[in-house]
Amino acid sequence: MKKNSICPFFKIGTFQSVILAFIFLMLVSTQTGYSQSKLLNKLIAKVAKKAGAANTVSISSLTDVSPTVGIESNIYPVELGTISQSFFEGWKTGGDIVSISLFSKTNNSFVKIDGTVTIDGQPVNYMVAGSYGLITAPNRAPRKVEITTSTGQKSSFTIEPSKKQVKILSINGQKENIKLDLSKDVVIELENTGLSANDLLKVNIAINQVSIKSLYNVCYIKNAATLTIPAAAFRNINIKPAGSAVYNYKKSFIGVAIETTEAASAVSGSFPSLTYTRAYSDGKLITVSEEPNLNTGLEAKGKDNLKDGEMSYEFNKPNAFSSRPISMLKKIGMLSFSIAGKTFFETSVITQERNIEKGEAQTSKTTTITFPQQTNEVWDGVTAKMFPQLTAIVQAELNAEVLPVDAVQKTAAYKDIESYSRAEVNTASDFHRGYGKTKFLEAVPAGKGLGINGPNERMLNEAKVDALMNVSLTLELHQDGDFGVLVPTLTFELIGKTNGKETETKYYTGTITGRGVPCAEIGLTVEYSSASSTDMKGRNDKKVYNTVGVITPEKLDNLVRRSDILTEFAKALKEIKGKEIANTDYEVVWSLQK
Secondary structure, X not given: OEEEEEEOOEEEOOEEEHHHHHHHHHHHOOOOOOOXXXXXXXXXXXXXXXXXXXXXXXXXXXXXXXXXXXXXXOOOOHHHOOHHHHHOOOOOOOOEEEEXXXXXXXXXXXXXXXXXEEEOOXXXXXXXXXXXXXXXXXXXXXXXXXXXXXXXXXXEEEEOOOOOEEEXXXXXXXXXXXXXXXXXXXXXXXXXXXXXXXXXXXXXXXXXXXXXXXXXXXXXXXOOXXXXXXXXXXXXXXXXXXXXXXXXXXXXXXXXXXXXXXXXXEEEXXXXXXXXXXXEEEEEEEEEEEOOOOOOOEEEEEEEEEOOEEEEEEEEEOOOOOOOOHHHOOEEEEEXXXXXXXXXXXXXXXXXXXXXXXXXXXXXXEEEEXXXXXXXXHHHHHHHHHHHHHHHHHHHHHOOEEOOOOOOOOOHHHHHHHHHEOOOEEOOOEEEEEOOOOOOEOOOOHHHOOHHHOHHHHHHHHHOOOEEEEEEEEEEEEEEOOEEEEEEEEEEEEEEEEEOOOEEEEEEEEEEEEOOOOEOOOEEEEEEEXXXXXXXXXEEEEEEEEOOOOOOHHHHHHHHOHHHHHHHHHHHHHHHHHHHHHOOHHHHHHHOOO
């Protein structure tokens, strides 16, 4: 047994269910020590189905529906006992799965059809979170999918099983009773049908986390008769850091799959066109003699005393499955650069005391901090100063070109999701502004696409960039002694292209924050009021520490701590880059796809 910071996700064949991952994490985060059993899996599936219903809507119209469809052949054996099997009826070793997930196009809801979903006339079971699935015996024939609502609205299309197939002949020369040391390279001998040298194969492995077994991606690798899976790939399995959890490789399994994206045929009804994923997989049960030491990602973290006080940073790089090496980073597009904050803050604290002579007394302390409202032009001036300096640091450290600020906003993919951006405001209580034409995107519906069909991937491709950069500067009002202060926090991320069909990658994420600079022009008052059961006169007094004054652009620049933020940003980026270069896993894992 080992302990590590990992977050499980579900794989149903080759199709990842995001909502099941979330539900699963909630369920197992407090569970330890349970033995793997069908009863436990069924119990978790039952609870997950109830939890998944919270964000699911039942509809009788297909107008707002976006489907994700897949078919996988030669599914893994029944005796593997993964949690995914508990969501399907009649699991068949070597059988086929057809899965259909339905999302709303306009909000973040999963969709359940008020009506029927059939495959070749056979009703398909509804599982959870807008997902339908059917397991059948192996069948190379096309499948006709029909969706019919209670109002008579219909859609139908035809999908076909994969024509490309793989078969594992041996692993490290072993055909049965396979024992593997995953701290070393693993060699898989294959036989395949219909594959080319450019096809990418997906390798996955079964892992038990708090005694719940799931399949996790190991790597993608170019097709060949013999695959050498480096130890680095097993160190960088697609397990995302989260809470600390016990995991092991007891009764494990290694699989190899070929996935392709195809256009459905005979499409009619509500969906004008539709693409689907088809896959064929093969695998072997294995015994793991030596487990890998998982890379849960890199971290650069520190604290410095700079010109205007303390400032801290924390930058991260996910493991090599979820993060590309910086050698792949040549062009960067600006997705968003924004500034936001509160210009009014009020908090009240109530204390209650009991005294023999005075009885009960209740005191309320109310603190009010007010920052003078600035014009749009002033806030825009802050980002206008910071943007070119920050991008210059990015270009110098990462040896990559940052494209003009509107390069991404010109794409059709961006225009398709632009309406899901946060509204710009500037009031006496808060403000939010985007630099140039950038906007802060939030809550983009899954119905707009996932993975390689998602908006991020489309923007990356249409803008011809390798990464999308998000930067936000948030300013919060706090009290520091006799002064109100503006506490700055800069967040940063570089989003890369998808790994395989589903997994979003990020080059780096980071946060920089610092102490606020005391300012006499920020209004600060503290007011006390109290009353007791014996003395109804009570207390009512106000202390005015500072009143709202005029803040010049120069003073605002100092309060925002632009110079210190950029100094810390440059240091953090250099440090996380250095840690990546020192870790050779990133280049090794991604070279498998070349």
